[in-house]
Amino acid sequence: MSQNQQYAAAYRELSLTCRVPTLQIDAFLLSESSAITEYLEERFPAPEFERLYPRDREKRARAREIQAWLRSDFLWIRQERPTEVLFAGERFAPLTASAQQAVDKLVMAVDRLLPDGQQNLFGEWSIADTDLAVMLNRLVLHGDPLPARLRDYAEFQWQRASVQLWLAESGKNR
Numbered sequence: 258m259s260q261n262q263q264y265a266a267a268y269r270e271l272s273l274t275c276r277v278p279t280l281q282i283d284a285f286l287l288s289e290s291s292a293i294t295e296y297l298e299e300r301f302p303a304p305e306f307e308r309l310y311p312r313d314r315e316k317r318a319r320a321r322e323i324q325a326w327l328r329s330d331f332l333w334i335r336q337e338r339p340t341e342v343l344f345a346g347e348r349f350a351p352l353t354a355s356a357q358q359a360v361d362k363l364v365m366a367v368d369r370l371l372p373d374g375q376q377n378l379f380g381e382w383s384i385a386d387t388d389l390a391v392m393l394n395r396l397v398l399h400g401d402p403l404p405a406r407l408r409d410y411a412e413f414q415w416q417r418a419s420v421q422l423w424l425a426e427s428g429k430n431r
Contacts, residue, residue, distance in 0.1 A: 290328060291321070294384050309384040320378070320385035323370065327392050333359040338395035344427050352401060360396060360403075367393070367407055376413045390414030 271279050271286055279288045280296070287293055298309045310317045333356035341347040352360065367389065370378055377386050393411035396403055403411075414420065 290388075291324065294324070307382075311379045311381065311383050313379075316379045316383075320383045323378070323385045324388050327388050331359050331363060331392060334363070334392065334395060338399055338401070340391075340395075342395050342399045343391065344424070346398070348399065360401070363392065364404060364407060367410075368404070371406070371410060376410065382417070386414050387417070387420060390420070 271281060273286070273288055278290060278293065279286060280293045282300075287296055294309055302308075310320050333353070337349060337352055337356045339347075339349075342349070372378075372380075377383070378389065379385075390411045393403065393407055394415060397408050397411045
């Protein structure tokens with residue numbers, strides 16, 4: 258994305274909004290992460306498929322809140338630790354004061370959100386765990402300091418088979 262590949266002609270044909278990610282299932286194309294996860298939750302419902310969101314209504318609402326917050330906030334982290342950290346192992350300059358302030362805000366909130374002794378936000382995995390791990394791993398994989406508990410959480414989430422498949426598939430497109 259740092260090279261604006263989402264604006265290339267081939268991708269513009271796929272993505273109405275030129276945003277990443279874009280889901281393609283047969284002839285159906287859908288952009289925007291929230292729309293994609295909600296569509297997948299409906300198209301591949303539990304119990305036949307693994308659920309993406311918690312069963313409990315309040316936990317499900319909290320998961321969606323966390324996802325929206327991660328996508329709408331933390332611009333400084335996203336700018337200074339782009340996804341190239343995750344997918345290509347790239348290195349960037351030390352965090353600016355503004356980015357560090359965003360990291361401090363993230364750490365404070367995750368300390369409140371993640372129950373002690375648990376490896377998932379809601380007692381069972383949800384897609385919000387993966388989204389949070391993406392944000393944390395922008396820092397962890399770059400070597401930026403984070404509390405051990407948050408590093409452990411991000412590393413645990415990164416080992417999930419579906420995440421490993423996603424990372425492998427993303428690497429094929431580089």
